[in-house]
Amino acid sequence: MTALRLDGVAAKLGGRTVLAGVDLDVPDGTRLGIVGVNGAGKSTLLRVLAGVLHPSTGTALITDGHDGLADLRRVPARERARRVAYVPQEDLTAAELRVGEMVALGRVPQTRPWSRGGSTELGLVRDALDAVGLADRIDTACDQLSGGEKRRAVLARGLAQACPVMLLDEPTNHLDVAWQLNLLDVFAARARTLVATVHDLDLALRFFDRLAVVGWPPGADPATAPAGIVAFGPPAEVLSTAHVAAHFGVGSVQVPHPQRDQLHLLIHHREDASPR
Amino acid sequence: MTRRLAFWPLMLVLVVLTVLSVVASLAFGSESIPLADVVAAVTDRLEGAPAGRWDVIVWELRLPRALMAVVVGAGLAVAGAGMQTLVRNPLADPYLLGISSGASVGATAAITTGALAGFGVYAVSGGALLGAVGSALLIFMIATAQGGLTPLRLVLSGVVLSSGLSAIASLLVFLSDDTRAANSVMFWMLGSVGGATWEKLWIPAALVVVLAAGMLAVHRWLDALAAGPETAAALGVNVAGIRTGLFIGLSVLVGVLVAVSGGVGFVGLIIPHAARLVVGARHRVVLPVAAAAGGLFLIWVDVLARMAVRPQEIPLGVVTGVLGAPLFLLLMGRVQYRFGGDR
Numbered sequence: 001m002t003a004l005r006l007d008g009v010a011a012k013l014g015g016r017t018v019l020a021g022v023d024l025d026v027p028d029g030t031r032l033g034i035v036g037v038n039g040a041g042k043s044t045l046l047r048v049l050a051g052v053l054h055p056s057t058g059t060a061l062i063t064d065g066h067d068g069l070a071d072l073r074r075v076p077a078r079e080r081a082r083r084v085a086y087v088p089q090e091d092l093t094a095a096e097l098r099v100g101e102m103v104a105l106g107r108v109p110q111t112r113p114w115s116r117g118g119s120t121e122l123g124l125v126r127d128a129l130d131a132v133g134l135a136d137r138i139d140t141a142c143d144q145l146s147g148g149e150k151r152r153a154v155l156a157r158g159l160a161q162a163c164p165v166m167l168l169d170e171p172t173n174h175l176d177v178a179w180q181l182n183l184l185d186v187f188a189a190r191a192r193t194l195v196a197t198v199h200d201l202d203l204a205l206r207f208f209d210r211l212a213v214v215g216w217p218p219g220a221d222p223a224t225a226p227a228g229i230v231a232f233g234p235p236a237e238v239l240s241t242a243h244v245a246a247h248f249g250v251g252s253v254q255v256p257h258p259q260r261d262q263l264h265l266l267i268h269h270r271e272d273a274s275p276r
Numbered sequence: 277m278t279r280r281l282a283f284w285p286l287m288l289v290l291v292v293l294t295v296l297s298v299v300a301s302l303a304f305g306s307e308s309i310p311l312a313d314v315v316a317a318v319t320d321r322l323e324g325a326p327a328g329r330w331d332v333i334v335w336e337l338r339l340p341r342a343l344m345a346v347v348v349g350a351g352l353a354v355a356g357a358g359m360q361t362l363v364r365n366p367l368a369d370p371y372l373l374g375i376s377s378g379a380s381v382g383a384t385a386a387i388t389t390g391a392l393a394g395f396g397v398y399a400v401s402g403g404a405l406l407g408a409v410g411s412a413l414l415i416f417m418i419a420t421a422q423g424g425l426t427p428l429r430l431v432l433s434g435v436v437l438s439s440g441l442s443a444i445a446s447l448l449v450f451l452s453d454d455t456r457a458a459n460s461v462m463f464w465m466l467g468s469v470g471g472a473t474w475e476k477l478w479i480p481a482a483l484v485v486v487l488a489a490g491m492l493a494v495h496r497w498l499d500a501l502a503a504g505p506e507t508a509a510a511l512g513v514n515v516a517g518i519r520t521g522l523f524i525g526l527s528v529l530v531g532v533l534v535a536v537s538g539g540v541g542f543v544g545l546i547i548p549h550a551a552r553l554v555v556g557a558r559h560r561v562v563l564p565v566a567a568a569a570g571g572l573f574l575i576w577v578d579v580l581a582r583m584a585v586r587p588q589e590i591p592l593g594v595v596t597g598v599l600g601a602p603l604f605l606l607l608m609g610r611v612q613y614r615f616g617g618d619r
Contacts, residue, residue, distance in 0.1 A: 052509040081512025088506045096557035097503075105500050109512040113494040116560065161511070 001028040002063060003165050003193040004049050004084075009058035010226065011041075011048050017056065018044050020226035024212065026195060028063065031188055033208035033235070034197040037248060040214040041227045042197040043089060043169050049195060050086035050167050051075065062165075081109035085161035085191075087154060089169045099145065099153050100125050100138035106160030128159040131186050133179070147174040155183065159190060166191035172198055201239055202265040205254070211238040215247045239265055281554045283561045290568035294346060297575045301345075302338045304579045306587050309334065336474075344472035344480070345578040346571035348537045349547075351484040353570025355530050356544030357551070357562055358491060361502045362522045363427040370530045370544035373434040373523075374411040377441035379534040382407025384445045384461050388452035400464065401476075401535040408531030411441060416523065425519040426505075466591030467540030469578055480532050487529045488567055494518065495559040502557065542596040543570055543577075546604040553607055 003026050010020040019041045026032050026049075034042045047053035048060050051072040061069040062083060072080065085106070103125045104117055111121070129135050132152040137145065145153060151174045158166060166187055172180045180200065184207050187194055198204050204211055213231040216222050230247060231238045236254065244252040244267075251270040254263050302314045309317075309330050317334040320327065327335075355370035363372065371377070386392045386403030395402045415437060419429045445465075449458050491498060497518055500508040505515050551566040577595045584590055 050510060052506065076512075077509070077514055078512040081510065086510040088510060090504050090506045096552050097499075098556065101499075101556070101558055102503070105496075105503060105507070105511060108496050108500050111496065113497045114492065115496065 001067065002026065002061075002069060003028040003030075004063070004195070005061040005069060006048065006055075007059050007061065009048060009055040009060060011044050011053060012056045013044060017226045019048070019214075019228060021228045022048075022058070024049075024229060024232075026193060029192050030194075030210055031184075031208045032193075032195045033204045033211045034195065034214060035199070035201060035204050035211060036197075036214035036227070039222075040216075042214050045212075045214055045229075046086070046167050046169050046195065046197055047088075050084055051077075051080045052086065052088075078109055081161070081163075083163055084165045084167060085158045085163040086167040087158035087169060087171065089173075097142050098138070099129065099134060099140050099142055102142050102153060103128055103138075103156045103160050106157040106162075109161065124160050124162065125156075128156040129153070131159055131190070132156045132183070148176055148179065151175060152179065152183070155187075159187070162190075164192040166194050168194070168196040170197050170199065172200060172203065201244065201248070201252070201267065205235045205239050205265045206262055208235055211235045213238060213243070213247050218246070236263060245270060280556050283555055283565070286555065287564055287568060290565065290572060294568060294572045294575070297572060298339075298342045298346065301342045301575050301579050302334050304583055305333070305338060306582070307333060340474050340477050341469055341472040341578065342575055344469040344477055344536065345574040347477065347481045347484055348469060348533055348540060349543055349570035349572070349574025349577075350488075350567040351480060351529055351533045351570075352540060352544035352574075353547035353551070353566040354484065354488045354491065354563055355526050355533070357548035357559070357566050358487075358498075358522055358526050359544070360548055361498050361559070362425075362519060362526065363431050364502065364504075365427065365431055366549070367545075368431070369541070370526070370533070371438070371539060371541070373415050373430065373527065373530075374437035374441055375408045375527060375530045376534050376539040377438040377445065378411025378414075379404035379408040379531065380445045380461075380465050380539065381441050381448070382410070383464055383538075384448045387461050387464070388448050388454065388457045404464075404538075405531055405535040407441075408534050409527070411437060412523075412527035412531065416527075424516060425523055430523075463591055464538045466593035467538040467596075468581075468589070468591055469537050469574075470589060472536070476536055480536050483529050483532055484567070487525050488563055490525060491522075491559065491563055495563070498559040499557075502559075537592070539593060540574070540596060541593045542600040543574060546600050547573060550604065550607055 005026065006022050006024040009022040010017055012018065022045065034045060036042050044053065048055055051060065054073055060072040062072050062075060064070045104121055107121050107124065126135060126138065129138055132155055134149060134153055134156065142153065155171055158168065168187065171183055175183060180203065184196065210233065212229050214227055215230045216225055216227050217230055231243055241252055244250060249270065251268045253266050255266055257264055299314065299318065303309050303311050313330050314334055317328055317330045321335050352370050359368040359370055359372055360366060382403035383400050386399045392399040392402050415433050418433050419425050422429060449461050497513045500511045500513045501515065501518060508515050547570040548562065548566045551562045551569060555561045555565050577592055577599065581590050581592055581595050
């Protein structure tokens with residue numbers, strides 16, 4: 001069964017086509033990682049999947065909860081936000097809100113616009129904050145949090161949305177090492193289907209079932225040509241030495257952990273090339 | 277941990293104070309009336325007793341005026357809060373969209389050229405309303421044609437259109453030889469509720485109630501919008517729709533308020549901020565508190581305007597500026613305040 005699908009999607013930003021020819025199928029219950037260099041269009045791809053940016057050509061589809069798929073354009077925004085939680089990179093700019101009030105915004109799709117919330121909502125907010133380790137900060141003003149705490153608080157809003165599909169744009173930014181390791185597990189435990197963009201290729205190698213590399217095909221000029229999905233598959237294949245060199249401009253090697261049964265990706269300078 | 281005042285007790289205090297202030301304000305004016313006689317005059321009317329000595333002054337002149345001050349103060353505060361959310365900018369006030377400048381062109385034209393004289397006492401208000409609606413429509417069309425009602429576009433086109441329209445209003449005054457006209461234009465631009473009558477009260481009062489209730493009915497969507505357009509869209513809020521709704525509602529409300537009271541500055545800027553300082557930024561609490569505080573504030577502003585240099589009246593905008601600026605700076609210094617994450 002498919003949770004999300006893109007058919008021949010192109011997307012424009014400010015009149016310029018930044019993504020083109022994207023086909024993607026995200027089966028229900030998978031963890032999909034999106035990787036790529038700065039400016040490749042990872043966030044744009046995620047916004048199309050989330051339905052907040054409509055494709056300029058092609059269609060973005062979402063499961064209707066049964067066996068069928070529905071065009072995201074035709075799904076009402078509120079209904080869409082009940083099926084897909086999307087946490088953008090947009091910084092926390094909630095004016096004079098407390099952490100708990102900001103997280104409670106995640107309940108907006110599920111509640112009437114005039115609703116006062118109440119104890120059920122408070123329970124969900126507490127639960128979400130607990131999951132990201134901020135239970136004791138519920139009454140703190142948002143801007144008194146550190147950068148990493150802010151990121152976790154915003155992610156807690158996504159958890160409070162309690163959707164089967166969760167889309168996260170660079171969730172691990174600003175987080176300390178322990179939270180970088182834990183955070184994706186927290187979401188994986190609560191979402192049936194998880195799609196996230198990350199920069200840490202080593203983390204991507206170990207955590208996801210599938211990886212998609214957003215970038216340019218060989219020979220295309222990144223300044224003018226639209227990007228697309230240039231590699232897709234199991235992480236160990238997608239992050240092969242040849243692929244990493246071609247799409248990220250660095251040397252790399254996958255090595256087994258000496259004490260644990262898992263692969264790690266070591267990254268080093270590539271002597272023969274400059275960064276693209 | 278941020279300190280805040282509890283919502284319901286604060287609302288109760290503000291509403292009780294407002295009612296008491298309305299009654300108390302009736303005693304002040306060119307003719308001072310003892311408070312007991314004021315109360316007697318009001319209760320006589322409410323009980324249908326024969327009119328006493330102060331009936332006309334209290335019931336026909338001062339009460340509509342006091343109520344108009346409440347309506348205009350509450351309306352400007354609600355409009356200011358809405359505008360600050362619409363454009364996500366702490367410097368936004370109800371007049372941001374060029375509405376007051378448009379209104380002043382209309383009112384100035386009515387005063388200096390005698391156009392609309394057929395409307396009698398409503399000529400200036402009518403001119404102001406026409407000007408306000410015209411400028412709001414202009415901004416709406418410009419912004420929509422250029423891609424939508426985004427905050428930056430609204431702020432910039434509002435500021436530019438405001439200065440353009442102010443220039444036209446100044447030109448109209450300059451071209452007219454009548455110095456009395458120049459005076460009344462100036463007085464009108466700075467605001468007054470002196471012309472209030474029972475007949476003029478209903479439309480703005482109803483609009484304030486409708487708009488405040490409408491915004492309260494979608495208070496969670498407004499909270500989401502204040503958190504950012506991308507966040508609001510992710511939460512299933514129709515960003516373009518709610519922006520258009522806010523824009524139209526605020527334009528109509530502010531246009532009517534300007535038409536009945538001129539341009540009372542500062543209330544719509546500082547009262548919403550003051551409300552956020554004491555109860556936090558959620559619209560569910562900010563809107564009622566701002567409305568009550570705005571009404572209370574403007575009653576006493578109007579009393580001061582009548583009493584400061586008796587028998588002359590000074591414009592409300594002068595009092596709100598002189599009083600409001602230090603009050604707000606004081607408040608801001610005492611409490612840590614943020615808007616949109618900026619300290």
